[in-house]
Structures are given as C-alpha cells and as structure tokens.
Amino acid sequence: MQITSPHPTNPTDDLDLLDRYWRAANFLSVGQIYLLDNPLLREPLEPEHIKPRLLGHWGTTPGLNFIYAHLNRAIQAQDLDVIYVCGPGHGGPGMVANTYLEGSYSEIYPDITRDADGLRKLFRQFSFPGGIPSHAAPETPGSIHEGGELGYALVHAYGAAFDNPGLIVACVVGDGEAETGPLAASWHSNKFLNPAHDGAVLPILHLNGYKIANPTLLGRMSDAELKCLFEGYGYEPLFVEGSEPAAMHRQMADALDVALASIRSIQQNARQPDATVERPRWPMIVLRSPKGWTGPKEVDGLKVEGFWRAHQVPIANPRGKPEHLALLEAWMKSYQPETLFDAQGRLVPELQALAPKGARRMGANPHANGGLLKRELKLPDYRGFAVEVTSPGKTIAEATRELGKFLREVITLNADNRNFRIMGPDETASNRLDAVFDVTERVWMEGIEPYDVHLAHDGRVMEVLSEHLCQGWLEGYLLTGRHGLFSCYEAFIHIVDSMFNQHAKWLKVSRELPWRRPIASLNYLLTSHVWRQDHNGFSHQDPGFVDLVANKKADIVRIYFPPDANTLLWIADHCLRTYNRINVIVAGKQPAPQWLSMKDAATHCDAGIGIWSWAGTEPADEEPDVVMACAGDVPTLETLAAVDLLRKDLPDLKIRVVNVVDLMTLQPRSEHPHGLSDRDFDSLFTADKPVIFAYHGYPYLIHRLTYSRTNHAGMHVRGFIEEGTTTTPFDMVVLNELDRFHLAIEAIERVPGLSVSAAHVKQKFRDALIEHARYIRAHGEDMPEIRDWVWPNSSGGTTPAQAGD
Known part of the structure; x- marks a missing residue:
C-alpha cells in the first residue's frame, strides 16, 4: 500500500529526538546482556565489568525498541490507549529497557532507580542468578505475553482486543514465530473482531530475516508475494524497510499514522447509529530491518549484523579477548550515552518528555495488568437449574445440557457489561451446551447466508476449528480482566498442552508478584470424553490431559470429575468464581443416571x-x-x-x-x-x-x-x-x-x-x-x-x- 500520512511530519520534527530515544533503549539493551558494572562507560571498559556468563538475545531487540519508540510518539500525539504484545521470543532486553526509560519499571521496582546506581542494578539482574528472565515475562511491566514459546502473540493480542472498544493492541510478530502453525492460523482472528464494540489489533510483522541459524521463510519472500499473502488474509499491509535510521524513522512514522487513521475510520464508521457492520480490511505493518541492527557489522571477520550470528550474543568473549572487549566498548559508545543520560545517570529531560504519561505508558497500561480492571462475573443461583433426584439413579439426564442452561443465564446476566465469552472448536452444540444459543450467537464477521444457523456479527460464543486459537483468545481475554470458559473434546485438548504449560507458569510467577492483580481463572470443560467416544473410535479416546495438569503447582491447578449434572452445576459455579487458577472439569454429555439431589451434590462437592x-x-x-x-x-x-x-x-x-x-x-x-x-x-x-x-x-x-x-x-x-x-x-x-x-x-x-x-x-x-x-x-x-x-x-x-x- 502506498503510504501517505494523514498527519505529515515536518523533516525537522522530533524524529531526531526519537532516534536518540531509540539509541538509549538500544544502549540499555546491550548493557543488560553484557555489563555488571560501569553502566554508563564513564571509565574504560575492563574485563571485570563484564558478566561471567553472557545470556540474552540481541538480534530482534533493536527492531522492538524502534517500534516501541514510534508507538510512544503516536500515543503522545493522539492520546491513544495502547498495549504492546512482544511476540519475538527473546525481546526481554528491549521490553525492560523501554519500561525503564518511561519510568514504569522503577515505580514497580523502586530499588531500580532512574540513575547510575539503578542502571547498574538493572544491568546486573538481567539473566543473572536471583534476577529476571531474558523474555518479556510476568515480571516485565506491560506484558501479557511471554515469548518463551513462539506462536501465540497474535492470538493473545486479539483476545485482549475483544470487548475492549478503546484499546489498540500493537502486536509484534517475529518472522521466526510466523513460521509456527498457531501463528499462521492466528491471522484469521480478524474474521472475529467486530469494530463496533471490540478494540483493534495492529500486527507488526518484524522481518529481520533470520532465526537462530537459518533464514526465515517470510523474510526471503518478496514484498509482492507478502502483499498477496496478507491481502488474502484480509489485511492492508504497509511496508517499512531499510537500514538507514533517518529514512526508517520517516517511513515508520508515516506508516503508523496511516495505520492508526485507518483503524480510527473503521471504528468510527462501524459505531455510527444504524451502521451496517461488515468485516473491514484492517491495516498491518511489515517492518524489514537488519537482524542485530546498529550492532557490530563483523566479529572475528565474520558477518554479524543482518545475519543469524546477531541472534544471541554477537561478541562472544569480551571478558577473555581484548579485541572483543574493545569491540564491545566501541559498539556501546556508538550510541553516545553522554548525550542520552545526565551526570546522575538519568535520561535527559528532552528524551523523558517523549514517553507518554501515567496509564498511557505501555508499561503502566492497566489492560496489561488485567486484575486491575476485572469486574466480578454475575452468576445465577445454580440451584435453580437442579435436576430433580428423588432416588439415586432413577432420573436420566445429560449433564452438559443442564450446564448449558446455567451458562445461558450467565450470558444473559453479563450481556450489558460484555464480560464473558465461551470459546470452543466448533463443538458448543456437540457438547450439549446449545441452550446458550437461546440468548446469543456465534461471532462471525464473514458473509452469512440465509440458511446459516446461529451466526451473527455479535455474539458471546467463539468457535473456530483450532484449539490453539480458542485457548489463546481466552488467555488474552482473561489477562486483560474478563471471564470465560473453554469447552473442548477431551482427546483434543492435548493440542494445547504446551499453551496450558505456559499459562500455568505465567500464573505461578504472577501470584508471587504483589503488583500483579489476580485475574479470572482459566476454566476448561472437557467432554465428549474417552468413555463415550465409542462412535468415533480410538483416535478420539485419550484422557491424559489431566496427567499433565497434575504436574503443576498446587496453588494453580484443580481437577474435577462430577459424576452427574447437579455436581457439574455446583463445580461450574465454583470455578467461575475463582481467580488465578486453572480449573479442569471432565464431564459427560450423554444421557446418564443422576445420583445426587442438589443439596447432597453441594455437600459432596464442597468436601x-x-x-x-x-x-x-x-x-x-x-x-x-x-x-x-x-x-x-x-x-x-x-x-x-x-x-x-x-x-x-x-x-x-x-x-x-x-x-x-x-x-x-x-x-x-x-x-x-x-x-x-x-x-x-x-x-x-x-x-x-x-x-x-x-x-x-x-x-x-x-x-x-x-x-x-x-x-x-x-x-x-x-x-x-x-x-x-x-x-x-x-x-x-x-x-x-x-x-x-x-x-x-x-x-x-x-x-x-x-x-x-x-x-x-x-x-x-x-x-x-x-x-x-x-x-x-x-x-x-x-x-x-x-x-x-x-x-x-x-x-x-x-x-x-x-x-x-
């Protein structure tokens, strides 16, 4: 797409200041990877200033810093509500650097002060025993996504945007991550985003061309081919590419202005009275920049910048090789730290002024600490949905069908505040929860035929035949303060084993961070289970997901096996009231004897x-x-x-x-x-x-x-x-x-x-x-x-x- 900014910037505007801010973030990122001491290089760099073990990743970081700085500019200029989802797995140095520069990091961690001593501590803690991880982990302000496992950034971003009409989720997708199956499917999430009442996702595909030791597939594709690909997905791609900083700043500023103007136009049109809402063509940005941008061009005569050798630690042994130490010092001094930080080690005032203020800072945005925004879910009295049991085993009922009636009322009670969604891979009716369709529909932004059933642009049920998307949407939804339920066939919940692992780890760490407020629990309903998949056969018969769940920390996981409908109703009500947990409910959907009255079920389940x-x-x-x-x-x-x-x-x-x-x-x-x-x-x-x-x-x-x-x-x-x-x-x-x-x-x-x-x-x-x-x-x-x-x-x-x- 031809980029013509609706808000053209003057060549002498603040892009030079923006470049200095970017250099400050790059300097801090390199310092975190390498330095124990001498954080501002105010004395000659010595081997004892270098960490004994060099852990961290440089290659993706300068591009992430570049994007963060430009988002700051747009937030400031247009008073935007933006969170940053960092898909590239090893972008931790950049996310920490930017939240430190904007001040949100020091507010949460007062010991990391905004001066030379604070910089020393900031550098030392990174990937260091007793310190912080190398990823954008729960410890990182502004993060709802840990990039340790690739593939889930975009689906998390969309989950955060649903029912958040004022929010823009800037999601950086690394070109390595873009090769994963879940990420490839995630591009289709735009078919479920309703501009009338949802927020917006701005995907930024970061093409630096290389993974750990190989080129990336998308990085080697031509612009023409990429344009066709993403237009086919339903996006309007904007291309920003090059390596010369001044020209890249100009391109990125213009592209971001165009993208934001497009988002604003789409939403304004959809939110007009009596507007006919159809699926729009949302903007996205394709950013081509060198891997390891602004780092050393060569080390030991081998190509580094713009190549896979920049992926991790470009200069391998500055502690043991004088030539490596000199190269590191020259690299860090190329950012001109004396022009970025004052005598006390504070970011100079004109650069501090570039960061948004208060909750507009991406590291302080409450949507990235969703417990701050969490509203209690309104729940009906589960006893009103009881199956009458006068004698054990005489009544026959379908447990999940009775649960569907309860969930129908949950949706009704929360219709106004848009606080609850059900996710599932095309199985809501199959799993006997179809009572919910009495009061809502399946979300569907594509074309709808007259003979289609329960499809609408607006709905509380989200179905797509990808367990990855269902799980990721729900995680993003919960992490930004809402509630939900994931219903799935028992055998195929294994598809998201690893996503479950990552969310459990996130919750485990979050519970240990007092500033992370509790979020609603991730609730699984596993049905169509092993003992009633006699018609589909062996491929559908596997009850092993709970074995994986049982491995996790006791404070995180709960596993329930309700024997009938009344116990299922009690357990569902209980699970929907909990927070910071993962609840797994395994229940059948076929007609079966009912054993306990509601009174006895409540007593039994409570114990x-x-x-x-x-x-x-x-x-x-x-x-x-x-x-x-x-x-x-x-x-x-x-x-x-x-x-x-x-x-x-x-x-x-x-x-x-x-x-x-x-x-x-x-x-x-x-x-x-x-x-x-x-x-x-x-x-x-x-x-x-x-x-x-x-x-x-x-x-x-x-x-x-x-x-x-x-x-x-x-x-x-x-x-x-x-x-x-x-x-x-x-x-x-x-x-x-x-x-x-x-x-x-x-x-x-x-x-x-x-x-x-x-x-x-x-x-x-x-x-x-x-x-x-x-x-x-x-x-x-x-x-x-x-x-x-x-x-x-x-x-x-x-x-x-x-x-x-």
Missing part, C-alpha cells in the same frame, strides 16, 4: 470426596471388607453397577462406596490445599482393606497421588489402558477392564478368603463378559440388561470427608 452410604452395605459400627472407589461419571456408573452385582450375589460382603469429585483431595494436605489429612484419608479408605478404584483416566495418576498414603499398597486402580476402537459404550469399558464385571471380580479376588468361597460368583461374571462379546457382535448394541440397568431403590445421602476448601 470433594465422600462415602455414599446409600450405595454401600457396611454396618455403621464396622469397617468394610472392601472399598469401591470411583472418580468420573462412567467409572461411577460401573462401580455402582458392580456393587449392585455384589450385593445380590454376596449379600454378607461389607462394601463401602467412596466417590471422588475433586481429584486433588487424594494428595496429602502438605502437597495440595485441597488434600486430605492422613487421618481423614484413612477414615475413608481404611488403613488395610482392599480398595478397588475405578478411575476415568490412566491408572498410574491415582497411584502417583496416593503413593505416600498408609494403604497405598491396597490400592488397585482400573482405568484407561490404551484400548479403544469403534464399538459399543459398554464394550469400551470392557476393553479397558473398567466394567462392572471386572470390578466385581477384582473385589472378590482382593478380599481375603473370598476368591475361593465365591469362585462360582466369579465364574458367573466371567460368563457374562463372554455373553457380552457374543451379543454385541451379533446385534451391534449392548445387552438389554446393560442398557436398561438402574440402581435399586434406596434413600439418598452422602457422608462427606472433612476435606479442605
């Missing part, structure tokens, strides 16, 4: 684990012969069916039924705040009786959580053992030996003396398994006695454990 006295046969004053434990809706069904078999065939067997809804209660209290004390754990599971534990996922996780318990040796866990196919629902549990017959047989085998005396009962159950295999192959469905099984009449009630919060 997280409990004895279902109505299901067991143990006398009140005696210990059981066997404990039948379960976690998950299908394991609970099969456990209760197994208990029913044992009650009928072995009426003298004393059985206790324990249901686990909060998986983390199994850990010791010392390991997790929800964990049971050893005394409470033993009171539930006994100290020496066999425990037959039917678990939703891979069995080893239960062993891992309970390994230190008194009765761990007595824990016999059955779960998913990687057997699956397209088959009947009951055959899925049979294949994995989690069915009622295998559970009952194991109980008989584990109770001392029973294996011999009840051999005829075991044989009966084995015969039933043989008959099951014959029947499904003949009829293609489960036996009637399996399909139609119901729990015998009983009065309700649970005995909750004395668990934690």
